[in-house]
Amino acid sequence: MSALEAVAILLAGFGAGMINAVVGSGTLITFPTLLWAGYAPVTANVSNTLGLVAGGVAGSWGYRGELVGAGPTLRRLLPMSVIGAAVGAVLVIVLPPGVFEAAVPVLIGVGAFLVVAGPRLQAAMARHRPAADGHGQTPGVALLVGVMLAGMYGGYFGAAQGVILIGLLSLLTTDPLQRINGYKNILATAANVVGALTFLVIAPDRVVWEVVGLIALGSVAGGIVGAAVGRRIPTTPLRIVVLVISVIAIVAFVTR
Known part of the structure; x- marks a missing residue:
């Protein structure tokens, strides 16, 4: 790994941590960076998943004030995210490496679409539910299944998992x-933790620890930073950055 590649991966980790706390989709920053640095797709995905765990924990801690009284709901949703993530990882x-490589451009494209279309999708969803009362309610079967499927997606690739969860x-x-x-x-951090642990158990040879360390840092x-200023950062510029990087990543991946 060259000094330039190390700096790029470190900065990509910072951007991913910030975007994950605010919007979700940080993998669309780090994963293409790792491909650019020459890492194989599965190796990049495994190392990226491990590295982003630390940032997810930091972002989750930063939002702890918003989760006062949310324990009962989280106790029902977390197991579903964990089960799904384990299956996805x-x-x-x-699956043969060729399956993942074939899926990557599609997954990046879907993730980018969800990031860009997120506000419209959320607004459309909001029109079909009651006005928020701030007290929440017991998660229904549809939400439990949806969180499990989002966790499976997160364990498999993870880009824009946060957007999917926000929509649900x-x-x-x-x-x-x-x-x-x-x-x-x-929920997204839990999926990353489970994916990371699964990779450590069944594929430790795919982990590049210097990459994990740089992304984690x-x-x-x-x-x-993302948790501290999450209510103030305009999300539109972040979405544009993610879209541009995603397009570049798809082009670079299919023409390599």
């Missing part, structure tokens, strides 16, 4: 957006 390893929670709960963002951080700083 196993699929990354047991906006549609199927009456909680205010800031609390929903807090839920999103916890950058994402912790980014998660702290």
Whole structure:
């Protein structure tokens, strides 16, 4: 790894940590950076998942104030995210590498679309549920299944998992957006933790620890900053950055 590549990965980790805390989709920053640095897709995905755990924890801690009284809901949602993530992480390893490589451009494209279309999708979802009362309610079957599927996606690849979770929670709960963002951080981080542990057990040879360390260091700083200023950062510029990087990543991936 050259000095330039190390700096790029560190900065990508910072950007991913910040974006994950505010919007979700940080993998669309780090994953293309790792591909640019020459890492194989599965190796990049595994190392990226491990590295982003630390940033997710930092972002989740920063939103702890929004989750006061949310324990009962989280106790029902967390197991679903964990189960889904474990299944998704196993699929990354047991399926032939060609399957993951073929899926990457599609997954990046879907993730980018969800990031860009997120506000419109959330607004449309909000029109179909009752007005938020701030007290929440017991998660229904649809939300539990949706969180499990989002966790599976997160364990397999993870880009824009946060956007998916925000959309689900906006549609199927009456909680205010800031609390929903807090839920999103916890659930997405749980999926990353499970994916990371699964990779460590069944594919330790795919882990590049210097990459994990750089992404972890950058994402912790980014998660702290993102959580601190999450209510003030305009999300539109962040979405544009993610879209541009995603397009570049897709082009670079299919023409390599």
